[in-house]
Amino acid sequence: MKYFEDIVVGERMPVGSHTFKADEIKAFAARFDPQPFHLDEGAAERSHFGALCASGWHTAVAWMRLMVDFRRRISEAARARGEPVAAMGPALGFRELKWLKPVYVDDTIDYTSEIIEARVSESRPGVGLVSIRSTGINQNGEPVISFISTTFVERRPVTP
Amino acid sequence: MNAKRYWEDIQPGEVAIYGPRVVTREEIVAFAAEFDPQPMHLDEAAASASMLGGLGASGWHSCCLLMRVIADGFVNHTHSMGAPGIDEVRWLKPLRPNTQVRVRTTVLETRASKSRPDFGFVKCLHELLDERDTVLTTLTCPLMVARREGNASP
Numbered sequence: 001m002k003y004f005e006d007i008v009v010g011e012r013m014p015v016g017s018h019t020f021k022a023d024e025i026k027a028f029a030a031r032f033d034p035q036p037f038h039l040d041e042g043a044a045e046r047s048h049f050g051a052l053c054a055s056g057w058h059t060a061v062a063w064m065r066l067m068v069d070f071r072r073r074i075s076e077a078a079r080a081r082g083e084p085v086a087a088m089g090p091a092l093g094f095r096e097l098k099w100l101k102p103v104y105v106d107d108t109i110d111y112t113s114e115i116i117e118a119r120v121s122e123s124r125p126g127v128g129l130v131s132i133r134s135t136g137i138n139q140n141g142e143p144v145i146s147f148i149s150t151t152f153v154e155r156r157p158v159t160p
Numbered sequence: 161m162n163a164k165r166y167w168e169d170i171q172p173g174e175v176a177i178y179g180p181r182v183v184t185r186e187e188i189v190a191f192a193a194e195f196d197p198q199p200m201h202l203d204e205a206a207a208s209a210s211m212l213g214g215l216g217a218s219g220w221h222s223c224c225l226l227m228r229v230i231a232d233g234f235v236n237h238t239h240s241m242g243a244p245g246i247d248e249v250r251w252l253k254p255l256r257p258n259t260q261v262r263v264r265t266t267v268l269e270t271r272a273s274k275s276r277p278d279f280g281f282v283k284c285l286h287e288l289l290d291e292r293d294t295v296l297t298t299l300t301c302p303l304m305v306a307r308r309e310g311n312a313s314p
Contacts, residue, residue, distance in 0.1 A: 031228070032228045032231075034231050047241070060220065064220050068198055089210070093248065127211075
């Protein structure tokens with residue numbers, strides 16, 4: 001990743017897409033979010049969702065996985081050019097997460113993240129704080145998830 | 161087992177503790193390998209060199225564990241209709257291997273839906289605690305819970 005100083009507010013990152021299969025939706029829910037409408041087709045049909053849908057946490061962690069893979073590709077390309085790669089993370093948290101529409105079986109969600117703020121850390125001189133807004137859009141063009149997360153990014157070392 | 165609670169049954173100011181549950185090193189690494197494969201969640205040496213200062217769970221793992229604990233202890237004992245989102249999550253301290261976690265849930269506010277007569281919102285603060293009651297993660301979110309009126313069978 002780029003150093004904090006090189007990060008441009010407004011830059012958009014095509015993070016990638018993920019298709020949610022029924023088996024995967026149910027397996028995730030059984031581990032972390034065992035509500036009936038995430039576990040069982042019949043219960044989901046009787047619920048207000050109308051059909052089996054993914055846990056919102058599943059929709060969120062699918063973004064995380066794609067983002068880690070995206071950043072790894074960027075970092076490997078930078079290393080191949082002989083450029084330094086800044087350390088990143090951990091994140092401080094997130095806010096304003098909205099599950100805008102259910103994610104149903106076989107939906108494909110395409111995620112994009114946009115840098116919305118970059119500021120220096122008052123408590124930690126070596127790092128900056130970068131906030132991004134991430135959104136996921138289904139195959140019909142409907143937004144299904146949106147949230148803002150903030151993470152530490154290494155500042156460019158001062159050269160003597 | 162008690163009957164599931166409707167929105168009307170849940171009062172602001174309620175505080176309850178759910179869990180416990182132990183998170184192992186294997187679980188931390190397996191979650192990270194699947195969903196958040198950053199070296200600080202996978203490898204001791206990389207984690208020690210990072211700002212985490214040692215192996216720690218993905219923040220998303222903390223959220224998912226918290227979800228599982230409140231699903232078992234709270235959400236699945238209500239007529240939950242899911243959550244429309246999360247107001248805020250703060251990852252305050254790393255979740256280390258072999259920590260026994262519990263969740264302290266405080267009901268902050270209940271309000272009826274303006275547009276839908278069949279459910280109301282229950283806004284909660286959920287705090288992920290370790291054995292010493294140190295708060296590791298906080299999560300604030302509204303839960304949609306069906307109202308008794310119009311839903312309960314006579």
